[in-house]
Amino acid sequence: MELTWNAYSRAELCAHGFTRRSLARALESGELLRVRRDRYVRTDIPAALQSAVRIGGRATCLTLLQMLGVFVFQNSRLHVHVPRGSSRLRSPGTTRAPLAPRADRAYRLHWMTLARQDEGTSTCVGVLDALIHAVICQPARYAIATLDSALHAGLIDEIDMGDIFAALPARFQVLRPLINGRAESGPETLVRLILRGLGCDIIPQVTFDGIGRVDLLVDGWLVIECDSREFHEAWEQQAKDRERDLRLAARGYATLRLTAAVIMTRPDDVIAAIRGMLTVRGVS
Known part of the structure; x- marks a missing residue:
């Protein structure tokens, strides 16, 4: 008999083929768990x-x-x-x-x-x-x-x-x-909202020939990448990221790489960093 991640009444279990005796055995063996009156679930849910x-x-x-x-x-x-x-x-x-x-x-x-x-x-x-x-x-x-x-x-x-x-x-x-479903991560959305609050022009998920896709392109010159530890902690990936940044710089793009932890726990620092880069660009 095949049970899913549902809660079942005794009557429903009987419809699945359980008898009074087999239900008692299932409860004793740990196959099923009674979570409240007349509600049974599989113990692996x-x-x-x-x-x-x-x-x-x-x-x-x-x-x-x-x-x-x-x-x-x-x-x-x-x-x-x-x-x-x-x-x-x-x-x-x-x-x-x-x-x-x-x-x-x-x-x-x-x-x-x-x-x-x-x-x-x-x-x-x-x-x-x-x-x-x-x-x-x-x-x-x-x-x-x-x-x-x-x-x-x-x-x-x-x-x-x-x-x-x-x-x-x-x-x-x-x-x-x-709402924008093109965002590939929560931190990317949070940075996009910060940029919107700063009055920036934002294009998410932009692809550069020979380089690949970047998270956010800001005002046509600033690339922002929102890195997560899961995908960026290995040195091999970090080396690839730096190679991408080098190629972007050769085409006149600046890159700001932010970690998910900083984005979610230190938004004021993110705002300060973006404002700093925008200010430098304005001066130059």
């Missing part, structure tokens, strides 16, 4: 999904998006969608205790009516609703980066984007023109 079902809802927002590889800035909390009117919510760690007050900040409950009720699984909401929740949960610049990331990954399209903003409160509509 992610712990966040188990906890969401144990509470009485489904994983959503930053929790689900992290699992899907979508950019979110930071998240250590469990985000759970709970239908309006739900009762008997339990602790994410044990069915023996009721859900504690939110003061511990270990979780966030989302009570909004879902835009697409029929999407997702019994352990998580659909991607579109997770993104709606993520826009509300994050500061604007990170929400834009999250939407860029989902669009670039092909998890949503422009029609979906329209549905997302149709479901969001009016105050979020100003973000819609700032």
Whole structure:
């Protein structure tokens, strides 16, 4: 019998071929786990999904998006969608205790009516609703980066984007023109927004013959690369990056190479560096 990353009732398990005895054996062996009354899951599903079902809802927002590889800035909390009117919510760690007050900040409950009720699984909401929740949960610049990331990954399209903003409160509509699915990373989006705030002309993902694609071309002369440790920590890759910078310089382009850590934790330093280069260019 084939079970997926869903939560099942006893009746559903019986429909999959379980008997009372085989269900007891599956629970004893660790094949299945009872996470709350009449809700069973496979023990190999992610712990966040188990906890969401144990509470009485489904994983959503930053929790689900992290699992899907979508950019979110930071998240250590469990985000759970709970239908309006739900009762008997339990602790994410044990069915023996009721859900504690939110003061511990270990979780966030989302009570909004879902835009697409029929999407997702019994352990998580659909991607579109997770993104709606993520826009509300994050500061604007990170929400834009999250939407860029989902669009670039092909998890949503422009029609979906329209549905997302149709479901969001009016105050979020100003973000819609700032979405650009060409961005290949969250840090790249954050730098693009900084540049926009500085009044720069920005072209993302520009390809130079014989050199390759760069993250951002600014005002026609400044190339900005947003490097992540994962892809740039090896010396061989660093040597290739420097060769690219050398070839760009020979064509009259300056290069500013920023790490993801600096972009996300020291934005004021990024702004100062960009302003410094723009000032020098203006003087020359």
